[in-house]
Amino acid sequence: xxxxxxxxxxxxxxSRKRHQRGSIVEKSGxxxxxxxxxxxxxxxxxxxxxxxxxxxxxxxxxxxTAVRELAEDHMREVxxxxxxxxxxxxxxxxxxxxxxxPFITANLKPSTYLGYxxxxxxxxxxxxxxxxxxxxxxPDGSLFLTQLAKTLRPRTVAxxxxxxxxxxxxxxxxxxxxxxxWHDCKVLGKYTKKNSATQHYTLEEMENVITALVDHVDAQxxxxxxxxxxxxxxxxxGLQWSDIDGEYIHIRRAxxxxxxxxxxxxxxxxxxxxxxxxxxxxxLWRAKCGDGVWVFDRGMMTIARKTIMPTLKDAGLxxxxxxxxxxxxxxxxxxxxxxxxxxxxxxxxxxxxxxKDHYEGALPEGALSAMKLLEAKASAKA
Numbered sequence: 048x049x050x051x052x053x054x055x056x057x058x059x060x061x062s063r064k065r066h067q068r069g070s071i072v073e074k075s076g077x078x079x080x081x082x083x084x085x086x087x088x089x090x091x092x093x094x095x096x097x098x099x100x101x102x103x104x105x106x107x108x109x110x111x112t113a114v115r116e117l118a119e120d121h122m123r124e125v126x127x128x129x130x131x132x133x134x135x136x137x138x139x140x141x142x143x144x145x146x147x148x149p150f151i152t153a154n155l156k157p158s159t160y161l162g163y164x165x166x167x168x169x170x171x172x173x174x175x176x177x178x179x180x181x182x183x184x185x186p187d188g189s190l191f192l193t194q195l196a197k198t199l200r201p202r203t204v205a206x207x208x209x210x211x212x213x214x215x216x217x218x219x220x221x222x223x224x225x226x227x228x229w230h231d232c233k234v235l236g237k238y239t240k241k242n243s244a245t246q247h248y249t250l251e252e253m254e255n256v257i258t259a260l261v262d263h264v265d266a267q268x269x270x271x272x273x274x275x276x277x278x279x280x281x282x283x284x285g286l287q288w289s290d291i292d293g294e295y296i297h298i299r300r301a302x303x304x305x306x307x308x309x310x311x312x313x314x315x316x317x318x319x320x321x322x323x324x325x326x327x328x329x330x331l332w333r334a335k336c337g338d339g340v341w342v343f344d345r346g347m348m349t350i351a352r353k354t355i356m357p358t359l360k361d362a363g364l365x366x367x368x369x370x371x372x373x374x375x376x377x378x379x380x381x382x383x384x385x386x387x388x389x390x391x392x393x394x395x396x397x398x399x400x401x402x403k404d405h406y407e408g409a410l411p412e413g414a415l416s417a418m419k420l421l422e423a424k425a426s427a428k429a
Contacts, residue, residue, distance in 0.1 A: 067129075069122045071109040076100050078109055080118040082125060095121055139175040139183060139214070142223060143167060147214050156311070158281070158303040166210055170195070180215075180224050188232035196234045202242045208232060246367040247374030248274055257324075259362040264335055265343060266354045268328040272296075273372030276319045277394045280369045282310060286342040291329065296321055 069082040078097045083090055097117040098106045105113035148167075151160040174191050175183070188211065195204050212229040219227050248256070253274045260266045272278045272286075281301035290297045295318045301310045310316050321329065332342070343350070347369065356366045373394055 067122060067126060069118055069125070071097070071114060071118050073100065073109050078106065078114050078117075080121055082122065084125060084129065097121070136179055137181075137223060138177055138179050140172060140177070142180055142218060143172075143175075143214065146221065146223075147217050150217060156303065156308055157306040161304065163210055166207055170207055171211065180218050183215075183228055185228045185231050188229050189235055192232055193235045196236065196238045198239065200240045200242050201238050204234065204238070245374060246371045247378055248367060248371050249375060250274075250379055252364070253372065253375060255362075255364055256359060257328075259364055260355065260358055263354050263358065264328060264332045265345070266350055266358070268325070268332045269343065269347065269350060269369070270355070270372060271325045271328050273369045274375050275322055275324045277373045277376040278319075279311065279315075279373065280347045282315070283369075284343060284347050285310075287340050288333070288342055289340075291321075291342075294321060295319060296325075 067082050069080040072079045072081050072094070077099050079094045080097055081092060081094050083092050085091075086093075097114060098104075100106060105111055108114070148160075148164070151163060155163075178187075188208075192204055192208060195207060199207075208229065211232075212227060215224065215227040215229050218224045253270065256270055257267050260270065269283055272283050273280075276296065278286075278298065279301065281303040282298050284302040285300040285307065286296070287300075290299055297318045298310055298316060301308060301315075336342075336344075351366075351369070359366045377394060
């Protein structure tokens with residue numbers, strides 16, 4: 048299922064009817080349950096009278112058991128007439144479609160919730176099936192993760208577990224269940240596969256890539272922006288000429304799967320100095336493409352498929368993806384400065400741990416061990 052289809056499915060589920068509890072209100076010596084329903088194709092608020100206020104009959108306050116039971120009985124009929132199942136019978140799939148998917152669609156960036164929807168369709172919907180929220184238990188999740196660990200890498204399994212835990216956490220916070228069964232779920236045993244090493248470009252490799260793309264200035268500039276300034280693919284796509292002045296490129300937006308939005312995090316809104324490998328290509332591309340709002344009118348993946356990948360293949364050079372440029376920059380900055388601080392700020396990460404764990408190439412074990420020994424020797428003499 049492509050991104051456009053996933054997005055349409057997500058929007059379609061936002062308007063589905065949800066289970067209503069109604070609100071009990073006291074007015075003019077009587078109690079009412081207030082809720083919304085569809086009347087003549089319009090959504091309207093309804094005030095249904097439950098009873099007169101009377102302590103002698105047990106209807107002395109809106110929190111009285113007798114009053115609440117009247118409200119629950121009426122709302123059960125309302126939900127049934129709307130085709131909504133009782134809350135205690137709500138399946139995980141129904142909760143996803145009626146509550147969680149609309150929530151993440153409204154609150155997360157398209158790249159995130161579309162990725163979640165792909166995980167849901169491929170792995171979670173078949174697993175959860177017709178199970179209800181209330182009957183799902185921790186052993187169910189642990190057995191599921193253990194099966195996944197036989198064919199998927201640890202990082203992928205961790206992403207799936209994160210989504211499951213988020214879904215049930217939302218169910219807890221919306222009063223659908225009391226506890227999150229995914230809190231203690233884990234893989235029972237070992238993974239069959241190990242995480243694959245993330246690829247990054249070295250400075251020499253990137254220089255060769257840019258040289259090979261000599262007949263395609265736009266592609267040269269894109270690769271330079273990815274490596275020398277560490278821009279994400281969506282940030283490159285979202286660049287406008289007005290974001291560029293004499294000395295800086297100001298990252299203010301990102302375009303992900305056609306959706307114009309803000310960059311990934313607050314730290315990603317940043318201003319980066321234009322260094323020489325980028326400055327020269329910017330001038331060449333500006334002169335070639337002429338006036339316009341966007342720096343790049345073509346999509347990043349279109350440029351990759353039709354220009355960069357075939358050109359690099361002909362030159363015998365590897366295509367590692369745009370993100371490998373960001374990782375390469377993180378590694379180079381670490382080598383130059385000896386720490387992850389510069390990489391964190393240039394790449395727009397919230398903290399150094401992200402830069403260190405995912406955006407810096409690892410030293411060989413021998414070199415790392417030797418540095419540890421040197422550190423210990425220096426500490427002993429201090």
